[in-house]
Amino acid sequence: MAQHSPREKLRLIQCGLGGMGKAWRDNATAASDDFEVVAVVDVAEKPLHEGGEHLKVPPERRFSDLADALRKVEADAVLTVTPPAVHVQHAKLAFASGLHVLTEKPIADELENAKLMVKLAADADKQLVVAQNYRYHxxxxxxxxxxxxxxxxxxxxxxxxxxxxxxxxxxxxxxxxxxxxxxxxxxxxxxxxxxxxxxxxxxxxxxxxxxxxxxxxxxxxxxxxxxxxxxxxxxxxxxxxxxxxxxxxxxxxxxxxxxxxxxxxxxxxxxxxxxxxxxxxxxxxxxxxAAANGQAMLLRDFAEAIRSGKPAATSGSDNLWSFGxxxxxxxxxxxxxxxxxxxxxx
Ligand SMILES: NC(=O)c1ccc[n+]([C@@H]2O[C@H](COP(=O)([O-])OP(=O)(O)OC[C@H]3O[C@@H](n4cnc5c(N)ncnc54)[C@H](O)[C@@H]3O)[C@@H](O)[C@H]2O)c1
Structure with missing residues (x-):
C-alpha cells in the first residue's frame, strides 16, 4: 500500500454536510492537522454551500455528486456523512478511484453492502474506517x-x-x-x-x-x-x-x-x-x-491507518461484527x- 509522509496533509473530500456533517466539520475536518478538505459534496444546495463557506472550499470545488468531484479534484480520501444507503455508493466510487474511506455508522443499510464495502477496500488495498465514536467517550x-x-x-x-x-x-x-x-x-x-x-x-x-x-x-x-x-x-x-x-x-x-x-x-x-x-x-x-472529541479521534485514527497501512480499531472488517x-x-x-x-x- 502506498504510504504517506507523516508531514504532508492528506486531501479529503467531505460528503454530507447535514446534521452530523456539521459536527464533523466543527469538531474535526475544519481544523485537522492530518487532512485538508479539498472538496465538499451534498445533494442539497443549502448544506453544500454553508459547509463549503465554513470549510473555505471555493464554489468550483462544491459538488452535488461524488463521481463529479472525483473526476475534477485530486484527493486521498473520502469521508461520507450521508444516510446509510448512500455509504456503499460512495465507497464503490472512492475505492474505484484509489481513495480511502471513512464512513459514518451504520457502515451500510444492509449487511451485503457492508460486506461488499469491506471486500472492495481489501481488493483496492485501501483503508475503510467506520465512525464508532462512542468508543472514545x-x-x-x-x-x-x-x-x-x-x-x-x-x-x-x-x-x-x-x-x-x-x-x-x-x-x-x-x-x-x-x-x-x-x-x-x-x-x-x-x-x-x-x-x-x-x-x-x-x-x-x-x-x-x-x-x-x-x-x-x-x-x-x-x-x-x-x-x-x-x-x-x-x-x-x-x-x-x-x-x-x-x-x-x-x-x-x-x-x-x-x-x-x-x-x-x-x-x-x-x-x-x-x-x-x-x-x-x-x-x-x-x-x-476527553482528550479530544470522537470525530477528531476517528480522523486521527483514519490518518494513522492510511499512513501505516494498518487497519484502525474501528475498521470495516471489525465493524462487520457490530453491524452483524x-x-x-x-x-x-x-x-x-x-x-x-x-x-x-x-
Ligand atoms: N456517530 C454518531 O454519533 C452519529 C450521530 C448522528 C448521525 N450519524 C450518522 O451520520 C449519517 C448522516 O446522518 P445525519 O444525521 O447527518 O443526516 P442528515 O439527513 O442531517 O444529513 C445527511 C446529509 O447528506 C446529504 N446527502 C444525502 N444523500 C447524499 C448523496 N448521495 N451525496 C451527498 N450528500 C448526500 C443530505 O443532503 C444531508 O445534507 C448517518 O449514517 C447517521 O446514522 C452518526
Missing amino acids: PPMQTLRRLLDEQVVGALGHGHLDFYIGADFTGSFREAMKFPLLLDMAIHHMDLIRATTGRNIARVFAQTFNPSWSWYRHHAGLKMLLELDDGTPFSYSGDWSALGRETGWNGNWRLQCAQGSIHLDKAKASVARCGKWGKNEVEEPVDVPE AVVAGVISATQRRSVVVGDLVK
Whole structure:
C-alpha cells in the first residue's frame, strides 16, 4: 500500500454536510492537522454551500455528486456523512478511484453492502474506517479499564439500558424501519464488544413501537445476547421514552465475581458487598476529561491507518461484527428466533 509522509496533509473530500456533517466539520475536518478538505459534496444546495463557506472550499470545488468531484479534484480520501444507503455508493466510487474511506455508522443499510464495502477496500488495498465514536467517550473507556483491570473480578454477565425521547423531526429516522436498532443500537452493540473485549455470538431480539411513539416503526427493543465466551448480556431501549433518561451511552451494570461496575449517565462507580448484601459499599470512579472529541479521534485514527497501512480499531472488517449483531437483531425480531451472528458475518 502506498504510504504517506507523516508531514504532508492528506486531501479529503467531505460528503454530507447535514446534521452530523456539521459536527464533523466543527469538531474535526475544519481544523485537522492530518487532512485538508479539498472538496465538499451534498445533494442539497443549502448544506453544500454553508459547509463549503465554513470549510473555505471555493464554489468550483462544491459538488452535488461524488463521481463529479472525483473526476475534477485530486484527493486521498473520502469521508461520507450521508444516510446509510448512500455509504456503499460512495465507497464503490472512492475505492474505484484509489481513495480511502471513512464512513459514518451504520457502515451500510444492509449487511451485503457492508460486506461488499469491506471486500472492495481489501481488493483496492485501501483503508475503510467506520465512525464508532462512542468508543472514545471517556465513561466508556473507564468501564473498559475497570473490566480489564478486574477491579471486582471477572465479568459474569451484563446489562445495558437506553432510554431517550429523541426529537428527529424531519430526519430519515422518523420513517425508517427499526430506527432504534439500526441507527442507534449499532453504537451499543459496538460498545458491548469494545468494552467486554468479546464478540456478540448470538442474538434474540423483540422490537415494538410504544403506543406513544412518534416514529413510524419500532422505537423500542429488548435483546438477549450471548457473547462469544458464553457470557449473557441483556439490552433494553426505547427512543421514544418519556420520564427518566439514561444518557446516550446508556446505563450499564457489569456483574463481576466480587462486585458490580456501573455507569449511570456519566457517573461511573464500583460496588462491593459480602454475601447476603453485608457491608455494601459503592465508590465513585473518576472519569477523565476527553482528550479530544470522537470525530477528531476517528480522523486521527483514519490518518494513522492510511499512513501505516494498518487497519484502525474501528475498521470495516471489525465493524462487520457490530453491524452483524444489529442485522441479527432485525432477523430475530422479524422471524422470532435466535440468530447466530457468525453465520451472517463469515
Ligand atoms: N456517530 C454518531 O454519533 C452519529 C450521530 C448522528 C448521525 N450519524 C450518522 O451520520 C449519517 C448522516 O446522518 P445525519 O444525521 O447527518 O443526516 P442528515 O439527513 O442531517 O444529513 C445527511 C446529509 O447528506 C446529504 N446527502 C444525502 N444523500 C447524499 C448523496 N448521495 N451525496 C451527498 N450528500 C448526500 C443530505 O443532503 C444531508 O445534507 C448517518 O449514517 C447517521 O446514522 C452518526
